[in-house]
C-alpha cells in the first residue's frame with residue numbers, strides 16, 4: 290500500500306511524501322487519532338536546532354506523542370479497532386544494565402526518524418500499549434509525556450535515599466505539572482513544593498503544598514529531593530537554585546532539555562554530596578504503568594485535562610501549521626491535534 294507521510298523538510302515547511310509499505314511484515318498498522326505537540330517538535334519546526342542537527346535529522350515526520358486505532362495486526366496481539374498509545378523509543382538491542390531509552394543505538398520517532406504524522410504508522414507490537422476505552426482521548430494523546438515523568442519516578446526510587454519528606458519541583462509548565470502530580474499521588478504524605486515564574490500557571494498546581502516565585506523564595510525553604518522540569522537556558526538558573534535549597538545528600542533529577550551546555554555550581558554539588566541524574570524518554574513499561582496509574586487514580590486524567598489548551602482538527606497541511614503556530618503562542622498547556630488526514 291502507499292502510505293502518506295507528512296514530513297518536515299525544512300523549518301516551517303511540511304510536505305507529503307509517499308511511502309510504499311507491505312502488509313506482509315511483522316508490523317502492526319495503526320491509524321493515528323489524537324496527537325500532541327512536544328517542545329522537541331517545536332525546536333525542529335522553528336529551526337531552533339543547530340544547522341548540523343537539522344541537516345542530519347530532516348526530512349522527518351514530527352510528533353512522538355499520540356494514540357491511534359489498530360487497523361491490521363499480523364501478530365494477533367491486538368483486536369482490530371483497539372485504541373493504543375504508541376511508544377516512540379525503538380531499540381535494536383537489549384542490555385542487562387542500560388535501559389532501552391538510554392542505548393545510543395535506539396531510534397526515537399520524530400528525532401531523526403518518522404514520527405506519527407502519517408496516514409498509518411507501521412510499528413512493532415511491543416511498542417503499543419492499550420488505552421482504557423473510557424480515557425479522554427485528548428488526555429491520552431500526551432501519554433508519552435506522562436510516561437516520561439513516570440519513568441523519572443522509577444529512576445528516583447532506585448537512586449534516592451529513603452528520607453522522602455519534602456520534594457521540590459522546578460518548572461511551572463507541562464512537565465512540572467505532570468511530575469508534581471505524580472509525586473503527589475506516589476508520595477501522598479510528602480510535602481510538595483513547586484517553583485515557577487508565573488502566578489497564573491502556579492495556580493494550576495492546586496494539589497501542591499506550597500508554590501513559590503523563583504525570585505521570592507524564603508531563605509528557610511528546603512527539600513530532600515528535586516526535579517528540574519524547565520529546560521532551555523532557564524534550566525541553568527533552576528539547577529543552581531535547586532543546589533542552593535536542597536538538603537545535603539539529596540537527589541536532583543534533570544528532565545529539561547537544553548540546546549546549549551549550562552553552567553552548574555559543581556562545588557556545592559560536591560560539598561552537599563548531591564546525586565544528580567538525567568532522566569530522558571520512556572519505555573513500554575512506563576506507558577503501561579501510566580495506564581495503571583490512570584485507572585488507580587481517576588483524578589490523574591481529570592487533573593491532566595487542565596493541560597489541554599488547544600485542540601485542532603487536522604485535515605490538510607495548513608492545519609498542521611496553524612496548530613504549531615498556535616502552540617508557540619500558548620502560555621500554558623498542550624496543543625492536541627485530532628488527526629483527520
Ligand SMILES: NC(=O)C1=CN([C@@H]2O[C@H](COP(=O)(O)OP(=O)(O)OC[C@H]3O[C@@H](n4cnc5c(N)ncnc54)[C@H](OP(=O)(O)O)[C@@H]3O)[C@@H](O)[C@H]2O)C=CC1
Pocket residue numbers: 327328329434437459460461462463464465484485486487490503518519520521523524526527543544545546547568569570571621622
Ligand atoms: N526528559 C524528557 O524525556 C523530556 C523533556 N522535555 C523537556 O522538558 C522541558 C519542559 O517541557 P514543558 O514542561 O513541556 O515546557 P513548558 O514551557 O511548558 O515548561 C517550562 C516552564 O518552566 C518555566 N521556567 C522557566 N525558567 C524557570 C526557572 N528558572 N525556574 C522555574 N521555572 C522556570 C517556564 O516559564 P516561562 O515559559 O515563563 O519561561 C515554563 O512555564 C523542555 O525542555 C522539554 O523539551 C519534554 C519531554 C520529555
Ligand SMILES: O=C(CO)[C@H](O)[C@H](O)COP(=O)(O)O
Pocket residue numbers: 327328329332353397399400401433434437546569570
Ligand atoms: O521530548 C522528548 C521525549 O519526549 C525529548 O525531549 C526528546 O527525546 C528530545 O529529542 P531531540 O533530541 O530530538 O530533541
Ligand SMILES: [Zn+2]
Pocket residue numbers: 327328329353434
Ligand atoms: Zn517529547
